[in-house]
Amino acid sequence: MFALLIIRFITGARLSRRWKSIIAILVSSVIGFASAFLSGQFDAGTILKSIAVIFSTRTHHPPKDPFNELLSFGYALLTNELFSILSGYGFDPYIGFYHELSYARPSLAIDLIEEFRVSIIDHLILNIVNLKIITETDFKEKDDAFFLNDSARKEFFTKYNKVINEFTKDIREQVQKMYHSNLEGINYELFIWRP
16 A cells, blocks of 8 residues: 555655655665664674574564663654644644554654654664664563663763753654644755754
């Protein structure tokens, strides 16, 4: 279905604003991950050696390894940040464009995460792991799940706050663009991170 929509989008077929936004977010995500990978910021081998875990798949309920715990924790913090900003602009954070409605899931906040995932959380975690700021000893395992200990969580918060402060203006600008796009029919321009 998405392939058909992308073809219609590329060929100029008429699509609703909602579908154009969905396609734009998808394309942005793919481009973001591809550019991060190609620029060497997403070197899975280095990450795995640094944290000394086997990262074979994404798991989040519960996180099955330390790297997944860092991803889950980071995405939860960013989701809450975006939830607050979206609410402040009058959006209902539970009604998204791309992510389907699901009880208690802030779908719009999760949609917006796609634009900032690589630049904020993934980049932050790569730095934390590669610089050994948080190591495998900073996790506790309970019931086949991994969790950060208190001191590591504090360190993560410190690093996260520094990074999120650098991106708050960009996030607010994207929410304003989304606001104007919905009210005035202006095309929504994606956030493109240039490290």
